[in-house]
Amino acid sequence: xxxxxxxxxxxxxxxxxxxxxxxxxxxxxxxxxxxxxxxxxxxxxxxxxxxxxxxxxxxxxxxxxxxxxxxxxxxxxxxxxxxxxxxxxxxxxxxxxxxxxxxxxxxxxxxxxxxxxxxxxxxxxxxxx
Ligand SMILES: [Zn+2]
Numbered sequence: 001x002x003x004x005x006x007x008x009x010x011x012x013x014x015x016x017x018x019x020x021x022x023x024x025x026x027x028x029x030x031x032x033x034x035x036x037x038x039x040x041x042x043x044x045x046x047x048x049x050x051x052x053x054x055x056x057x058x059x060x061x062x063x064x065x066x067x068x069x070x071x072x073x074x075x076x077x078x079x080x081x082x083x084x085x086x087x088x089x090x091x092x093x094x095x096x097x098x099x100x101x102x103x104x105x106x107x108x109x110x111x112x113x114x115x116x117x118x119x120x121x122x123x124x125x126x127x128x129x
Contacts, residue, residue: 023060037069045108
């Protein structure tokens with residue numbers, strides 16, 4: 001997961017966002033994988049949160065995902081190299097989906113590992129689904 005790690009020492013204490021491997025719980029630096037699973041239930045797309053792994057821990061994270069998002073329930077395994085993910089995230093930080101005239105961004109429900117469903121992401125005017 002992307003987590004806030006507490007740091008003390010000069011010049012001041014702070015909380016530092018970091019990629020933490022979901023298998024070994026160590027920081028991932030420079031290169032790694034971003035995993036998530038995705039499926040369609042009727043006409044609704046569902047997505048897991050993002051999971052993080054070192055390259056060497058990939059199989060262990062896939063095993064974790066198999067517990068909460070089994071492929072036998074229609075979940076598809078998706079993975080992105082961390083460097084590509086960071087580039088896309090930085091781009092989307094300053095570019096609103098609503099301003100993209102070339103594509104359509106689909107609504108989705110975020111399914112937590114405990115099965116809880118977060119209110120779905122909306123990409124459109126209020127009142128649209
Ligand atoms: Zn690891």
